[in-house]
Amino acid sequence: MSLVNEPIHSTKHEYRKKYCRFKKSGIRYIDYKDPVFLLKFVNEQGKILPRRLTGTSLKYQRRVATAIKRARHLALLPYVGDSLK
Amino acid sequence: MNNKYETVFILTPVLSEPQMKDTVTKFKKILEKAGGKISNEENWGLKKLAYPILHKKTGFFSLFEFDAPSTAIAALELELKRDETVMRWITVKLDKYAVEYNEKRKSGAFKKKPESKETVKEEVKK
Numbered sequence: 001m002s003l004v005n006e007p008i009h010s011t012k013h014e015y016r017k018k019y020c021r022f023k024k025s026g027i028r029y030i031d032y033k034d035p036v037f038l039l040k041f042v043n044e045q046g047k048i049l050p051r052r053l054t055g056t057s058l059k060y061q062r063r064v065a066t067a068i069k070r071a072r073h074l075a076l077l078p079y080v081g082d083s084l085k
Numbered sequence: 086m087n088n089k090y091e092t093v094f095i096l097t098p099v100l101s102e103p104q105m106k107d108t109v110t111k112f113k114k115i116l117e118k119a120g121g122k123i124s125n126e127e128n129w130g131l132k133k134l135a136y137p138i139l140h141k142k143t144g145f146f147s148l149f150e151f152d153a154p155s156t157a158i159a160a161l162e163l164e165l166k167r168d169e170t171v172m173r174w175i176t177v178k179l180d181k182y183a184v185e186y187n188e189k190r191k192s193g194a195f196k197k198k199p200e201s202k203e204t205v206k207e208e209v210k211k
Contacts, residue, residue, distance in 0.1 A: 017190040029180075029182040029183045031186060031190075032177075033093065052112035070175060072135075073175055074146075075095070075135045075136055075144070077135055079136065080138050085180065
């Protein structure tokens, strides 16, 4: 979906190319044991961020979600928190 | 049909060092009896938990990566359940990408800046 051909709409919204970081960098496995990496996909309260904010594709968003849930089970990430970042 | 699995389990911090090592070797033996071969074993030591489990704020983390027939998993998990000193565990079946990742991790490809990573972790735990 490119806004470049529709100049009327693009005046408000500065066009920033959204991309899935996993597809771009070729990462295939998301490790649940790495809370530092998973913090990128979680907000300050520890809630999982929607993929429209992180730009992740559906396939990887699901893997990220399972990784975060496993990390929460192992108490590497909290279920509910505050000022996580 | 042997599959690759990974188990991470958390022991209570109340135990002394030799007791912890004993428990870890106990699970190793159970695995080997059931036909598993351990390819990697990691000990993360005492870590602060993100939320209290059984009223404890820290835990002793341990990791096994192994090859085993699918029947061995039930035997291992039964023992993990029975043992009172184990607070949490998770067993994950590894697909090919996971195995690749674990190899890289073992060989230290991800340990570029261990010091900065640890400081970030400490800040997070607060």
